[in-house]
Amino acid sequence: MPHTAEIKEIIDESPDTRTFRLRFRDADTADRFEFKAGQFAEYSAFGDGESTFCIASSPTQKDYIECSFKVYGKVTQSLRRLNKGDTIGIRGPYGNWFPLEEFKGKNLLFIAGGIGIAPVRCVINNVLDLRDEFKDITIIYGARSVSDLIYKQEIKEWKARRDIKTVITVDPGGETASWDGEVGFVPAVLEKNAPESENTVVILCGPPVMIKFTMPVLTGLGFKDEFVYTTLENRMKCGLGKCGRCNIGNVYVCKDGPVFTYAEIKKLPQEFNNFKFQIANYKLQIAFLKG
């Protein structure tokens, strides 16, 4: 049974991505609802169904929870039609989380692409609230174009902080005249800006194709697969390990994931990385841009 929640705030992050700030209708539920960074929930637009997104706000934020979604299909379109004050359903939290306890005393490198910034942002804000417990923090975030960047306000705040290094990049061609960040694909930008791999944990989220091209760069820089954490965003329905949708090999992503280290992912049947088409596309793009 989902809980109902009121949409307190709507933030238009980019032309196709929206953030809801939500508060449970039931005060008890609001008090009791706890989650950890990386967990997800099922959000319903009653009449059109449910959709799965991570919880994008930090668990340290107790007054509300936030989710960010890109408008793709029926449910997200329906969610987009809702206004401030309307009600949505939430089931969760589901899945596992980033083991922040184990990250303490280490350097953190966040790498995010596209909507993959949502789970990463949750961890970043969680970590920033406990800043002293972690060493150096580097954030690398890339989007297709300047207007596709989300959490623009927070990015400004991250950039202004001296205790973290923030690098924002847009794909070539996506920059505007006034753009003062990097221009280039995430793997290339990473190569230039990566910290020492020694004692560093990587949190890497983004489209499969970005992960595919980022991993070799990380490996080349000396990062070990066991210390690269990512989330698998398989299609999910029930979140309860029943409906079979999210199953890869023995693993139910909704229960055993969504957070995995790259070492764990390598052991799964290689189903998620069938990128033939996307890779070809990506290579074409690069070739085209190189002239």
Place this chain on the structure above:
Amino acid sequence: MTQRSIQMDEKIISRVDLLNICQDVIEKGNTLLTPGVADYSVVKDVSNLNLDASALPSKISYKSYVFPRTEPVLYYKRSKNDVQLIDVNIDSKKIVILGAKPCDANSLNIMKHLFNWDYSDEFFNMRAKNFIVIGLMCSHFDEYCFCTSVGSSPVSEKGSDIFLIPLDENNYAMKIITDKGKEFITPYSGYLKSGDENRSKRITENVKQPDVAFDSSEVYKWLGENFESPKWEGVGNLCLSCAQCAFVCPVCHCFDITDEDYSYTEGRRMKNWDGCQFGNFTLHASGHNPRDIQSKRYRQRVNHKFRYYVNKFGEILCTGCGRCSRGCPVSVDIKEIVSNCKNDQKELR
């Protein structure tokens, strides 16, 4: 579900008395199911009830009585800004299944692992708890049956609460297998005569059994080593992605969740059967599909049944009933496929 076996002598029951029990079950307001040609169906009148051990398995198992094709999981009512949610009452009448095929009888036992790991599915459990499975030895077999390859047999009592073996035209040997079976039959003890194990044994020993077509542990091993085998392409090219096989399967359990409005303000959330053979089963909103071609989907089907489920729950997700192959519009035969996987000379098709 208690499945602890209990020691109890074998009994004999006449056909007439068995029907008397059935009559009583119905009169008490419970549901009685027997296998028919298409489905297990509800019996209203016991007088023309015919228990035929040699019948072909019905097209669909009784899975739908515990895991319906479609069912509401909640109702909602929208008002201006708010939404009110209403729980469903799970109907859970006692259901007696008379004459379950041994390959069907074990299905709930296999599925219960999935419905109870981590989170317990109350829909499944409530109904399964109220099932009494009266299994009947099976003397049918055709080219599609392979129960003997997956650890069962036409005389297997696995999953039955009570098991019947036809002795002659008018009498059955009755074995009471579980506590639940005992509890069910106790009020009817007056109908039972004491039986003779040797007599029923002579019959079960002489039942024709399908030959063992494959060694499931070898299939398990092959699957682990051949995820990328080019052999998957053969069956991928043949299969139509219709998922008939998942729908008739007594143990496939995948489902979809959708909302259904029936007025501007009211509607319900439904849970519907689904299957991994459908092309859009794993399609992501972004358009990315990890199982974009049929060979990958068929590979998932075989792997889930003969490898992943074994890894996770220690049992093969298959009862050997052969329904998927009997009903497949393009004659994909899973028994042939898993039997051929190790044979380099043969394509998977």
